[in-house]
Amino acid sequence: MFSRPSARRGRTAFAALALAGALGLSACGGSAQSASPASGSSATGDPVKGGDLVFAEVTPINQWQTQNARFYEKANVLNSVLDRLTYFDPEKKELVGWIAEGFEANDAQTRFTFTIRDGVTFSDGTALDAAAVKANLDALGEGIASAQIQPNVDFGAYKSSKVSGNKVIVTLSRPDANFLRSTSSVAAGLVSPATLKGDNAAQNDISKIVGSGPFVYASQVPDQEVKFTSRDDYAWAPETAANQGAAYLDSLTIRYLPEVGNRAGAVQTGQVDLARGLQPVDEEAVSGSGNQVLAVPGLDLTANMAALRVGSGQLADVKVRQALGKAIDRQSIKDTVLSDSYTVAASILNHGAPGFVDLSSDLAYDPEGAKALLEEAGWKVGSDGIREKDGKKLEITVTSSNNSVVIKPAFELIEQQWAQVGIKLVNRAADNTFLATALTDPKVEIFGTRQFAYGGLGPVFGPETNTQTLHTDAERDALYTKEQAASTTQEHVKLVGEEQRKLVVDDAAILPLWDEVQVYGAHAGVHVDFTTGTAPIFQGAWKSES
Amino acid sequence: MPTARYIASRLGQALLVIWLAYTVVFVAVQLLPSDPVTIFLSTDGTPSAATLEAMRHQYGYDLPLWQQYTNNLLGLLRGDVGYSLASGQPVGTRIGSVVGSTLQLAGGAFALAVLFALALTIAAVLAPTSWLGRRLRALPPFLASVPVFWLGLVALQLLAVRWGVMSLFPDGSFLATVVPMAVLALHVSAPLAQVLLKSLDGVYAQPFIEALRARGVGEARILFAHALKNAAPPALTVAGVTIGTLLAGSIITETVFSRAGLGALVLQSVTAQDVPLVQGLVLLTALVFVVVNLLVDLLHAALDPRVLRSTRTQSASALAA
Numbered sequence: 001m002f003s004r005p006s007a008r009r010g011r012t013a014f015a016a017l018a019l020a021g022a023l024g025l026s027a028c029g030g031s032a033q034s035a036s037p038a039s040g041s042s043a044t045g046d047p048v049k050g051g052d053l054v055f056a057e058v059t060p061i062n063q064w065q066t067q068n069a070r071f072y073e074k075a076n077v078l079n080s081v082l083d084r085l086t087y088f089d090p091e092k093k094e095l096v097g098w099i100a101e102g103f104e105a106n107d108a109q110t111r112f113t114f115t116i117r118d119g120v121t122f123s124d125g126t127a128l129d130a131a132a133v134k135a136n137l138d139a140l141g142e143g144i145a146s147a148q149i150q151p152n153v154d155f156g157a158y159k160s161s162k163v164s165g166n167k168v169i170v171t172l173s174r175p176d177a178n179f180l181r182s183t184s185s186v187a188a189g190l191v192s193p194a195t196l197k198g199d200n201a202a203q204n205d206i207s208k209i210v211g212s213g214p215f216v217y218a219s220q221v222p223d224q225e226v227k228f229t230s231r232d233d234y235a236w237a238p239e240t241a242a243n244q245g246a247a248y249l250d251s252l253t254i255r256y257l258p259e260v261g262n263r264a265g266a267v268q269t270g271q272v273d274l275a276r277g278l279q280p281v282d283e284e285a286v287s288g289s290g291n292q293v294l295a296v297p298g299l300d301l302t303a304n305m306a307a308l309r310v311g312s313g314q315l316a317d318v319k320v321r322q323a324l325g326k327a328i329d330r331q332s333i334k335d336t337v338l339s340d341s342y343t344v345a346a347s348i349l350n351h352g353a354p355g356f357v358d359l360s361s362d363l364a365y366d367p368e369g370a371k372a373l374l375e376e377a378g379w380k381v382g383s384d385g386i387r388e389k390d391g392k393k394l395e396i397t398v399t400s401s402n403n404s405v406v407i408k409p410a411f412e413l414i415e416q417q418w419a420q421v422g423i424k425l426v427n428r429a430a431d432n433t434f435l436a437t438a439l440t441d442p443k444v445e446i447f448g449t450r451q452f453a454y455g456g457l458g459p460v461f462g463p464e465t466n467t468q469t470l471h472t473d474a475e476r477d478a479l480y481t482k483e484q485a486a487s488t489t490q491e492h493v494k495l496v497g498e499e500q501r502k503l504v505v506d507d508a509a510i511l512p513l514w515d516e517v518q519v520y521g522a523h524a525g526v527h528v529d530f531t532t533g534t535a536p537i538f539q540g541a542w543k544s545e546s
Numbered sequence: 547m548p549t550a551r552y553i554a555s556r557l558g559q560a561l562l563v564i565w566l567a568y569t570v571v572f573v574a575v576q577l578l579p580s581d582p583v584t585i586f587l588s589t590d591g592t593p594s595a596a597t598l599e600a601m602r603h604q605y606g607y608d609l610p611l612w613q614q615y616t617n618n619l620l621g622l623l624r625g626d627v628g629y630s631l632a633s634g635q636p637v638g639t640r641i642g643s644v645v646g647s648t649l650q651l652a653g654g655a656f657a658l659a660v661l662f663a664l665a666l667t668i669a670a671v672l673a674p675t676s677w678l679g680r681r682l683r684a685l686p687p688f689l690a691s692v693p694v695f696w697l698g699l700v701a702l703q704l705l706a707v708r709w710g711v712m713s714l715f716p717d718g719s720f721l722a723t724v725v726p727m728a729v730l731a732l733h734v735s736a737p738l739a740q741v742l743l744k745s746l747d748g749v750y751a752q753p754f755i756e757a758l759r760a761r762g763v764g765e766a767r768i769l770f771a772h773a774l775k776n777a778a779p780p781a782l783t784v785a786g787v788t789i790g791t792l793l794a795g796s797i798i799t800e801t802v803f804s805r806a807g808l809g810a811l812v813l814q815s816v817t818a819q820d821v822p823l824v825q826g827l828v829l830l831t832a833l834v835f836v837v838v839n840l841l842v843d844l845l846h847a848a849l850d851p852r853v854l855r856s857t858r859t860q861s862a863s864a865l866a867a
Contacts, residue, residue, distance in 0.1 A: 060810070062633045148601040200601075201634035222643035223806030224716065255715055258801045258810070261699055262714055265707035271714050433817045436585050437578075 047248045047542040053526070055536065056257040056266055056275040058403070060223040063204040066189045067140070067152050070452055072403060072518065072534065075186040076276065077254055079535035080247075081228065082189025082211040085114055085133065087238030088181060088300065090532050093354060095181055096239040099128060099190060099212070103183075107487045109175040114168045114183075120236045122192040123216045130163040135193045137161045137170060147200045153459050154182035157484070175485035177492050178455030185300070185454060186533060189213075212236070214247045214539035228252040230539075237539060248542040260405055267291050267521035273543060274528060274536060278521040279405045280339035286521045295341035298516035299353045300452055300533040302460060303345035304407070306398065306414070306511040307447045307468035314396055315445050319377040321508035326370035327421045328414055328511060330363065337409040341519045345512035347500045348457065355455070355496035362505045363512065370421045379422070387422035395424040399438035400448035402430035407448050410513065442470045450516045452533065455492070456483045457499045461509070469509050476502055476509075549847070556843060560836040567832040568622075568825060572615055575821045582819045583607055586631050605631060618825065627829065628822030632814065637826035641811070645830070647716070648807040651726055651799060652792045658731035660785070663738035670743060671769055683743060690736035694795050698729045698802035716805045726803045730795045734788050741784045745777035779846055786842035789835055 057073045066082065069075045085100040097103065102115035120128040141158025143151040151158070157172040157179065172179060182188060192210040195203060202208045206217050206226060214237070215228035230247035237244050257263050257275060264282035266272040268289045278286060278293065287293045308315050308324070315321055330344045343351060346360040379387035379394050387394040400407050408430040415425040428434045429448050438444040447468055451460045458480030464472045479502060483495035503509050518534040528541040583601045602608040606617065621628060627637040635643075666685060673679035705712040705721060712721040749755065750773060758768050797809030808827065815823035 060806075062814075143597065145597075145600060148597060148604060150597050200604075204634040221806065223810060224647075224804070255804065257714070257804055259699070259804065262702060262706075262802070262804070265703060266714050269707055269710055269714075271706070436817055436819065440584065 045544060047243070047527070047540075048544055049248050049542070050250050051543050052251045052253055053249050053274065053528075053538060053541060053543060054253045054255060054272045055538075056255050056263065056272040058256070058260075058277045059258060060256050061206075061226075064206045064209055065149060065200075065203045066191060067143075067149060067187055068204070069186040069189060072276070075533060076535045077226070078189055078211075079186050079213075079531060079533070080215045080252065080538040081209070081213040081217070082186065082191060083120075083128075083213050083236065084185070084188055084190060085183040086180065087240070088184045088532050089238070089240045090299070090530070092240065093299075093352075095184060098184075098238045099133070099236065100183075101239075103180060105177075105180060109177045109179070109485060109487065110172045112170040112172075112179060114170070116166050116168060117236055118166065120212055121233075122210050122212045123231060124192060124194070124210045126192055126194070126210075128190060128192075128212045130166055130168050132193050133168045133190065134161050134163050135196055136190045137168065139196050140188055144196065144203075147198065147203055149200065149203065152182075152185075152187055153463075154178070154185065154188070154454055156459060156463075174481070177484050177486050178459070182454040182459075185452060186535060187452070215252050218251070224256065226254045228254075234539070241537075241540060243540040247539045249538060252538050264521060267523050270523045273523050273526045275521045276518060277405050278519045280337065280341070280519075282521070283339050283341060283519065291524050292522040292526070293341065294520040294522055294528075294530075296518045296520060296530040296534045297343075297350060297352060298450070298518060298532070298534045299350055300454060300531070301350070301450045301516040302348050302453050302457075303350050303515050304404070304410075304448070304450045304513045305345075305348060305468075306513060307449060308509055308511065309442050309445050309447065310469055310471040310473075310509060311442045312396075312445045314392075314394065317377050318508055319373045320379070320394075321511075323370040323373040323377070323421065324418065324423065325363065325508055325511045326366040326373065327418050327423065328513070329365040329417055330513060331365070332417075333410050333413050334514065336413055338406055338514060339519075342406075342517055343515040345514050348504050348510055348512050349453070349496075349500060350515040355493045355500075357497040357500050359500065359504055359512075367417075367421050374421065374423075381422045385419070385422060386424045393424065394422065395426065396445040397426040397438075398429055398446040398448055399431070399435050399444050400429040401435050402432055404430075404450075405519075411448060439467050440465075440470070448513075456480060456496055457503065458484055461503060471509075473507065473509070476507065552847065553844070556840050560840060563836055564829065564832045567828055568619075569615075571825055571828045572618070572821070575819060575824055576611060578819055581607065582631050582821055585818050605629065618822070622829075627826045630815070630820050630823040630826075632818035632820040632823065637822045640823060641808070641826055641830060644806045644811055645808060647805055648793075648796055648800070648809065650723075651730065651796050651805065651807065652789075654724070654727035655730035655734060655795070655799075656785075656788070656792060658727055659735040659738060659788070662731055662735035663742060663781075666735070666739045667742045667746065668769065671746060671773075672765060686736040686739040686743070689732050690740070692733065694729060694733050695798045695802050697732065698726070698799060701725055701729055702802065714804065716803065722803075726799050726805065729802075730792065730799045733795055734791055737784055737788065737791075738781055742777060742781040745780045746773055749773045749776045775849065779849055782842050782845055782849070786839045789838050793831060 057076060059073050061073050061077070064074060064078065069078045083099050085098060086095050086103060087098040089096050099117055099120060100114035101117040103112065105112050114133065116130045116133055122128055138161065139149070140152040141155040143149050157174045157176040159171045159173040161168050161170040190212060195208065195210050198208060207220065209217070214231055214234045216231050218227040218229045220226040229251045230249055232246050234246045235244065255272065257266055260277060260279050263275045263278055264286050267275050267286055268291055283293045308321050310316060334342055334344050346358045346363065347356055349356040374387055379389045382388040382393070398411050411425070411427050411429040415427050418425050428438070449468065451468065453460045460466060461468055462472065462477055462480045479495065479499055483492065483499060486492035486495055504512060522528060525544040527544065529537045531537060583598055606614060609617070618628060630637045630640045633640045666682060670679050670682035673682060702714060705725060706714045712725060713719055716722050755768060755773065758772060793808070796807060797812065800807040800809040812827055815827060
């Protein structure tokens with residue numbers, strides 16, 4: 001919910017940049033180190049026990065309810081507080097057991113059986129057994145009416161579940177091949193049945209949320225800091241986790257660094273051990289000073305995109321949408337406003353995500369092709385260089401949150417690129433106040449974003465009310481349904497590939513920009529790995545210096 | 547009893563101002579597109595109509611506007627400022643959790659600003675050479691034009707990053723407490739110093755100063771015993787108005803120095819269209835404004851008794867002319 005007026009943010013960032021230069025802080029040498037998840041940092045040797053790790057997030061958090069954990073600032077912390085049924089292993093790129101020591105699906109992808117691990121307890125001592133899992137699945141699938149909590153969007157097909165010994169059997173109302181993987185999401189984190197009975201406020205209050213994870217809430221200073229202590233008896237890490245026991249760290253402190261210009265300095269001086277949201281201009285200073293720049297790919301998310309609101313009228317014609325795509329020079333975005341930590345997108349899924357297909361040849365920069373398409377669509381260049389048709393200017397607006405440090409400068413560059421083919425972009429990126437209404441306003445033509453997607457693209461782009469395109473399409477919906485009913489991995493991957501081609505190339509409903517990556521700065525000596533959702537795994541983290 | 551009547555009339559005005567601010571904000575928030583419940587629930591896809599309806603009902607957003615307004619106002623009279631949806635807490639609790647931080651910052655900054663302004667003014671007036679005096683007089687416009695966030699970032703980069711003598715976070719240490727205050731104070735001191743200097747010029751142009759000099763009274767004594775007291779009222783009025791600058795400045799200062807506070811809360815509440823929280827914050831701001839200006843007016847009256855008489859007869863400005 002946190003935001004600041006975008007103009008001020010821009011100026012602040014610029015000032016910080018100018019300042020860093022003036023003070024000679026952009027130390028020479030050193031380039032961004034690209035980290036694959038689970039092999040995050042360069043600190044080596046045996047884990048060191050003890051200590052407090054200070055993690056700087058970008059914004060204070062007020063709503064901690066599980067279903068709200070589709071935002072980095074919440075998921076990054078809750079990942080270490082709430083366990084899940086399954087875990088998506090970043091190296092094997094497959095689902096492994098966690099609280100469910102076993103799981104299986106029927107061929108029709110409508111019935112799933114989870115075998116619940118023995119001996120797991122919540123931090124208040126109550127058992128995380130099959131009954132507790134069922135209570136959580138019901139809350140995720142149906143929402144909690146008494147607390148006005150909505151269902152988890154990935155549980156759209158959920159019908160019911162029943163307990164049988166140490167097993168929970170979930171029945172879906174329609175096939176969903178992506179259901180299993182969505183149980184690995186932080187937004188499917190398990191809380192104690194007592195927590196589920198609280199009202200909306202209680203379920204969003206970190207001091208009242210009881211989980212079974214490796215860290216337990218200890219104290220907070222509102223809007224400044226939250227402290228967690230590690231749980232000594234934690235012994236149920238994901239099947240493939242290197243550390244199967246309690247966290248090495250004694251405690252974890254979450255602080256907020258809303259000012260992007262302060263993050264590099266905080267890491268360099270060791271005032272924080274880990275900071276999210278390093279801006280590209282600060283990467284060299286951090287790595288050059290012997291500290292770590294960790295670029296963590298977000299395989300659980302889509303690539304960063306300009307999602308087009310087809311229903312806005314201006315973008316109803318597919319030729320216009322395709323022209324917008326051809327007029328974007330993605331490589332120049334990377335070279336100008338991003339860094340070596342970033343990869344130009346080749347599809348709506350990231351390179352390395354299961355089912356990714358390379359569409360880069362369809363995403364080539366072709367301004368002449370864009371102009372030709374716009375001419376064909378009847379948009380002629382007006383006296384001011386902006387195209388018009390039936391007296392209407394080709395002027396479109398983009399909205400986005402300020403969660404990404406690079407999205408605003410990226411759209412500033414796209415604004416220039418589109419101007420060259422006669423399209424005017426009104427850049428409202430990173431303006432959270434505008435986003436609050438623009439998110440559900442189909443008249444705002446473009447939403448710059450990335451979303452969690454656990455397999456197929458149906459949950460992100462399928463529903464009539466999806467905030468990306470605010471639009472649905474019968475052909476694409478049929479494809480999502482077919483993909484969700486795929487009974488073999490091979491068939492599923494093939495259909496996920498078709499979804500990408502249809503969305504990106506045929507319909508041009510979304511324009512992929514760059515792969516999702518979160519760039520962290522870590523102080524020298526900090527060892528930390530990350531999930532495929534880019535969340536730090538504090539249970540396995542340690543500091544080699546104390 | 548002119549003083550009692552004066553205070554009563556000012557208190558009445560103050561209550562009117564607070565009620566008006568409260569009402570205007572209620573209406574203004576209603577004019578915004580979207581609504582707090584939709585924003586609250588739209589974190590991930592558009593919520594179902596049934597969930598929206600249930601939540602609107604739960605928090606009374608489905609009532610007719612006049613009824614919401616009356617309920618809020620009645621609640622206010624009982625001391626209940628409402629419930630903040632976006633923070634999941636009563637408004638009073640939410641504001642209470644961070645108000646101390648802002649009061650400390652703004653209070654400290656104000657005290658430092660007055661000190662800066664006084665020191666600068668005295669130095670400029672008593673400067674041994676006119677060259678130095680002119681340079682000192684040029685400082686306030688310069689300070690007014692230095693953006694708070696820039697100064698804050700420079701201070702942090704030097705003190706916290708380069709020299710490592712200060713924490714980037716509000717850890718309670720001396721520098722982490724005083725530096726944000728000083729950064730904000732420099733900005734706020736500029737208009738105070740400007741007005742005080744200008745006002746002193748007017749006082750020094752009056753014949754009694756020449757008379758004092760003719761009697762052999764020293765410059766320092768003229769300044770401290772006579773000129774400052776006469777020049778103070780306009781600066782006092784400006785000091786009352788700087789409350790706004792202090793609050794606006796604290797939004798930026800709090801962000802740069804990672805401090806909790808009202809500034810960040812104002813932004814959160816407006817973004818989320820959290821009506822009760824916005825109203826609570828406006829109420830608090832209006833209250834502070836009114837109290838500070840009341841104090842300023844009373845001090846005015848103490849410094850210059852003509853102000854009290856003017857409530858019945860003529861305006862103070864007419865008398866001063």
